[in-house]
Amino acid sequence: MIAIIDYDAGNIKSVEKAFSYLGKETVTTRDEAVILNAEGVVLPGVGAFGDAMEKLRKYDLVRVIEQVVAKGIPFLGICLGLQLLFEESEESPGVPGLGLLSGKIIKIPGGEGLKIPHIGWNSLEYPAKGRLFKGISEEDAYVYFVHSYYLQAAEESIVTATTRYGALIHASVEKDNIFACQFHPEKSSKVGLRILQNFIAIGEEV
Numbered sequence: 001m002i003a004i005i006d007y008d009a010g011n012i013k014s015v016e017k018a019f020s021y022l023g024k025e026t027v028t029t030r031d032e033a034v035i036l037n038a039e040g041v042v043l044p045g046v047g048a049f050g051d052a053m054e055k056l057r058k059y060d061l062v063r064v065i066e067q068v069v070a071k072g073i074p075f076l077g078i079c080l081g082l083q084l085l086f087e088e089s090e091e092s093p094g095v096p097g098l099g100l101l102s103g104k105i106i107k108i109p110g111g112e113g114l115k116i117p118h119i120g121w122n123s124l125e126y127p128a129k130g131r132l133f134k135g136i137s138e139e140d141a142y143v144y145f146v147h148s149y150y151l152q153a154a155e156e157s158i159v160t161a162t163t164r165y166g167a168l169i170h171a172s173v174e175k176d177n178i179f180a181c182q183f184h185p186e187k188s189s190k191v192g193l194r195i196l197q198n199f200i201a202i203g204e205e206v
Helices: 012-021 032-036 049-058 061-071 080-084 189-205
Strands: 002-005 026-029 040-043 075-078 103-107 118-123 142-147 149-153 159-164 168-175 178-181
Touching: 002 012, 002 032, 002 061, 012 026, 012 189, 026 032, 032 061, 040 061, 040 080, 040 189, 049 061, 049 080, 061 075, 075 080, 080 149, 080 178, 118 159, 142 189, 149 168, 178 189
Parallel strands: 002 026, 002 040, 040 075, 075 178
Antiparallel strands: 103 149, 118 142, 159 168, 168 178
């Protein structure tokens, strides 16, 4: 069973549907016992960094997420869920993130022909291919993004995929049992489903 963390964020239904399509049971919950007994835990979301952190604190989910990571349960952040794993975001100055990974979230720079937010399909490159991308070549790796801010990870060694849109964007990271994607695998067709299937397999192996 995959636990999807419920903190009143948007985009949860599409994540549920993608796992269901793959035949994997999910439960959307903020129940600590359920989350800590899951094979894998997902933190999805769209919205503002500061509002999301406020809700995670309100529902006492910061502590639960820290326990998930400490127990070694595979944990996947998607879109805003990736950003929340880091220390800070230019979107919400003065609001600390979860700080589980080192780095900062910054505004995508504007430029000629670039629309912000970045909405659409982009190709990925693998500086250090991670387990989420097993069986996916760079030639096939086109995924769907919706975001105005992007990650600059402090540890380049954790960056498993990048893309370019006005800047070099750290599009996916992996460190120990923490995985995260700035793009939306649940909206990225067959490639995205393969990424989620790989995450399921990681949880089943633990």
